[in-house]
Amino acid sequence: MRKSLLFLMLLSVKLTFGQVSDDFSDGNFTANPSWLGSTSLFNINAAKQLKSSLSSTAQTVTLFTANTYATNTKWECTVQLSFDPSATNQARIYLISDQQDLNGPLNGYFVQIGESGNMDSYDLYKQTGTTISKIIDGPSKMRVDANNLLARIRVTRNDAGKWELYTDITGGTTYVLEGSATDLTFTNSDWFGVFCKYTATRSSGFTFDDFSITELVPDTTPPTLLSAKVLDELTVEAIFSERLESSSALMASNYAIANLGNPISITASTLPNAYNLTYASALPTGDYKLEVNNVKDLKGNAIGANNKTSFFYLKPYTLKKGDILISEILVNPRVGGVDYIEIYNNTNQILDLATLQLANADVSGNPANIKNVSATSLYMPAKTYWVLTTKPDVVKEQYNAKFPNQFVQMSSLPSYNNDKGAVIVMISQEILDQLDYTEKMHIALLQNADGVALERVSFTKSSSAMGNFKSAAATIGFGTPTYRNSQEEDLTHIKNNVSLASKTFSPDGDGFEDALQIDYQFVSNGNLASVNIYSDKGVLIRKLERNATIATAGSFTWDGMNDNGQQSKVGIYVIKFDAFALDGKVEHFKQTCVLAAKLN
Structure with a gap:
């Protein structure tokens, strides 16, 4: 009993992660795995193989089963056709499809078997909607019996998108490479299946067996959270490095946004590796951080702890006059x-x-x-x-x-x-x-x-x-790009003022008060200023600024040098600040400072 239970648990895990294996030894195609489609037009024969049933009409019939493997994958199966294939009687093995209907528009890849005469090639095609293009053109192969085709087919695709198509036209496992190509157009899958196009007289001539879809190299890499973005004010899309196992991906408790908590629901996105998080209340404008835990990829690898990504959301707003x-x-x-x-x-x-x-x-x-x-x-x-x-x-x-x-x-x-x-x-x-x-x-x-x-x-x-x-x-400098305008009004200013940051300075290069800072602040703008430095005896030693347009608030600095480029002596100095407005008004300000030096 324990062994049986263990077997069922392992089988369940195996199927959950997308792997397909069916040799029809159980006598049906309705379970382990379950095949869908034209089920009434297929049967399991006495040799325990999947076989098309006799039909009175020419048509195309399909069978398909769930498959999520698309890269790092190996596909194998046996195909037997008891007639000479042609354009009207041919088979396709759909390795990858995003649609159940293999006879309609889809995105995926298939191997096609069926050319006129006893020379057949095995070719790999890409299908985009209804557009079909050949990406591997295998060489023609002579059959001993023109009315019987038997082949075992193996196709591999690695993570880099390199496809390799192999066959053994005796039905064994001595594979020969038919060709290779690199294509990464479609990297996700939902379905695998067979496609049989026939006339009524060939309807029962398609036989398939030993389907196997496995990893090419065991995948032990856990998924990662790549990014997140807001789709609308209630919905955030989380994008992962690969497709996730459904039950863990759709569990709301595995997702949390700082200050918002868990979403009320999770749904699959139109992208295979993306999921939509829905919140009950609209998101306000701001920066957000999404954290994801406990989700697994299709191989059962769990995401690392505290996977996080940041995103920004701006609530929709239409600019209006004055903004x-x-x-x-x-x-x-x-x-x-x-x-x-x-x-x-x-x-x-x-x-x-x-x-x-x-x-x-x-x-x-x-x-x-x-x-x-x-x-x-x-x-x-x-x-x-x-x-x-x-x-x-x-x-x-x-x-x-x-x-x-x-x-x-x-x-x-x-x-x-x-x-x-x-x-x-x-x-x-x-x-x-x-x-x-x-x-x-x-x-x-x-x-x-x-x-x-x-x-x-x-x-x-x-x-x-x-x-x-x-x-x-x-x-x-006649311009203030990226910051407050020099002529901008400041309504908090109520009085014109000129002051010194410190009454004492010592231009000795020690990094402390090496220059005198002269601060000014005016109520109105558009002023000009002249700033002169006098000794305590009234001698003009430095014309610091002359008739310069000034900002409404700013500062000048004096490094202690006179107009001859020489260092001024230690002593008391008078700063005379004359402001001229365009209306002719003149205002004078005086401040006194001390030029000091260190005592030996």
């Missing part, structure tokens, strides 16, 4: 430079730029020369600045880009004239933001606007509001 704003433009680059357009995510959520477009305007003011920003999903975090340009490296060389990963390289930008034009950010037919610019927007005292970006002052005001775009400050 993405024009923050900065450079349309008159310096020699060797390129145009760039900086955009700002004005929302509190991550936005996908896949549908975003950039344009200029035609003579009627309508969007023209429209360019797609990105062909794939591109995620822009909330409240960040991103730069659109054709040559990010050039922009990074000419300007201080604090966030170098916040660039989008486009194959081309719409054309923008230096003197005037329009920059339009849009989605489909909807304009999200538009800036009609002219060179007169630059600060009036600017002698040369080449290489000077126009920066947005306020994101609460319209792009077209008077004075909402101004020249980027000279003190920050």
Whole structure:
């Protein structure tokens, strides 16, 4: 009793993992394994072989059984035809099929036997839908008896996709190689079967025996979790390195997403090695980590502990006017430079730029020369600045880009004239933001606007509001690609102020307070500044900055050198900071510092 139980358990495991073995010695084809299809047109003969039954009509009949082996596999069987095969009387052995109906469209491979005359070849074909192509063309073989064909066939396919077709036309096991080929088009299977096409007079002449489908090399490699992605707000697809055994793959407790827990159900995907995890509540935007345990592949190999993969999900959102704003433009680059357009995510959520477009305007003011920003999903975090340009490296060389990963390289930008034009950010037919610019927007005292970006002052005001775009400050290099604009308003500032980070500095190279930091902060933008250093006796020793456009907030540094390039003496110095507004208002600030040195 124990031996019988053990045998049944082993058989059950064997069948579960996809292996097929049937010599019909049990006298049937309905169990161990179970064959389906044209069952009424086949029988088991006295020699315990599968045989086609006599029919009064010409037709094609098939039998098939479950098979999941597709690579690292060896197929064997015996075929006997008691007639001279031809195009109207032939047999196929379907090694791999994704469909039960072997007489219809499918994806798979088969060996075909049946050519006119007593010279037959054994050939391997690939079938894609209804398209059939030969991938191994075996040589013709002479039969002693033209009305009797007997062959034992062996086909192998390794993990690299190399097929080898062997035959013994005496029905023994002295195999001869018919040919080889490499093809990895279809690497999964659901069914194995036989296909018999006949006229009525040949209907009972097909005999098959000794079907065997086994591993070519024992598989001891466990499956791994390759990736995961969100299909919709309730469904996550998990993709594995190979097909899984069904019962473990469909167990929800084997899957867990951090902060979400186990799914409520698991279903097989359209991909053989993928499974869909369904959750009860919609996933919010964010980063996720999926962990899988206890699942097994078709050979019974269990996945390693704590297989994990990360994925990101962005909840569907349609961009609307005001979500993405024009923050900065450079349309008159310096020699060797390129145009760039900086955009700002004005929302509190991550936005996908896949549908975003950039344009200029035609003579009627309508969007023209429209360019797609990105062909794939591109995620822009909330409240960040991103730069659109054709040559990010050039922009990074000419300007201080604090966030170098916040660039989008486009194959081309719409054309923008230096003197005037329009920059339009849009989605489909909807304009999200538009800036009609002219060179007169630059600060009036600017002698040369080449290489000077126009920066947005306020994101609460319209792009077209008077004075909402101004020249980027000279003190920050005339452009702030990827970060806060130098001329951007800060409503928390209520008073103009100039201060020193420390009242004392010692330029001795010891790494501590080697330079004097002069910080400034202004309520309004568009200011110019001159900064001079005086000795305690009122002698001008250093013109640190002269009539430079400055940001609304920033700093200057003095390294202790005078205008002659010499180190200033230890002592007290006065910093005079003069700020000039475009309306003619002048404001003066004074700070005192000490240039110190170490005592010997």
